[in-house]
Amino acid sequence: MNHFICRTCGIQYEQSILPPDSCLICNDERQYVHPKGQSWTTLERLIQDNIYKNDIIQDEENLYSIHTKPNFGIGQTAYLVQQNEFNVLWDCITYLDDFTVQEISNLGGIDAIALSHPHYYATQVEWAETFDALIYIHEDDKEWVTRPSERIVFWSGEKHELKSGLILHRLGGHFQGRSVLEWQHGNQGLGILLSGDIIQVVQDQDWVSFMYSYPNLIPLPASKVAEMVEKIRLMKFDRIYNAFHRIVKRDGIAAVERSANRYIKALKGKLFET
Numbered sequence: 001m002n003h004f005i006c007r008t009c010g011i012q013y014e015q016s017i018l019p020p021d022s023c024l025i026c027n028d029e030r031q032y033v034h035p036k037g038q039s040w041t042t043l044e045r046l047i048q049d050n051i052y053k054n055d056i057i058q059d060e061e062n063l064y065s066i067h068t069k070p071n072f073g074i075g076q077t078a079y080l081v082q083q084n085e086f087n088v089l090w091d092c093i094t095y096l097d098d099f100t101v102q103e104i105s106n107l108g109g110i111d112a113i114a115l116s117h118p119h120y121y122a123t124q125v126e127w128a129e130t131f132d133a134l135i136y137i138h139e140d141d142k143e144w145v146t147r148p149s150e151r152i153v154f155w156s157g158e159k160h161e162l163k164s165g166l167i168l169h170r171l172g173g174h175f176q177g178r179s180v181l182e183w184q185h186g187n188q189g190l191g192i193l194l195s196g197d198i199i200q201v202v203q204d205q206d207w208v209s210f211m212y213s214y215p216n217l218i219p220l221p222a223s224k225v226a227e228m229v230e231k232i233r234l235m236k237f238d239r240i241y242n243a244f245h246r247i248v249k250r251d252g253i254a255a256v257e258r259s260a261n262r263y264i265k266a267l268k269g270k271l272f273e274t
């Protein structure tokens, strides 16, 4: 029996003898099946291959990013937030080896794993079992869990406080239960928003964008973007980290507001003449 992993999205499935027929995540229009076809691996195989290594970098006080090199799957970055001996892993990556376990243990381990949306579920259950942590997922995304576990806590409603000043907010958009993590004490008390890819920091890192599907470039409706901005205005943060280690360093709320205005203008045909 194996826990198979889709090579394109990096998501692990519940135990089976043969690989699944297809990948639930990749067959959705927010992802894609690789042009060369569906392929599978396992975590044991990835470790044996000895190609990958996780880079663990301190970005600032009490915040570390974890990224696999070379890229595997979608290639996202996970973050470890430390707050008063309560460590949260924000989003997850597939690769987990002894080196990573040792390094993360040296940083105090993981108490909770919180997920922005299904694209980053990765091997979340392996991480939760290794570090004896609970996994927090919005109940609206329950159907996308490919490896069920008693460690998964499905939260509901519009927000969920993991610990004082560490708050999950459902924003929807890219996925129904799509969430962000507001970390009020980060950035020396100015606050940090860990946005996954719901608020996507773009190449020009003073700006963000919003999409229903990134690989297939399907935009979100203007009304949904406006609604997300209304919720974000009420949060406390100055800096934004996205899932690809791009950072809006300061005035994060203003960056979201002006980016949303530009996006809505573009959708309405008012941004430029063609």
Ligand SMILES: [Zn+2]
Residues within 6 Å of the ligand: 006, 007, 008, 009, 010, 011, 023, 024, 025, 026, 027
């Ligand atoms: Zn997949």
Ligand SMILES: [Zn+2]
Residues within 6 Å of the ligand: 117, 119, 174, 197
């Ligand atoms: Zn995504």
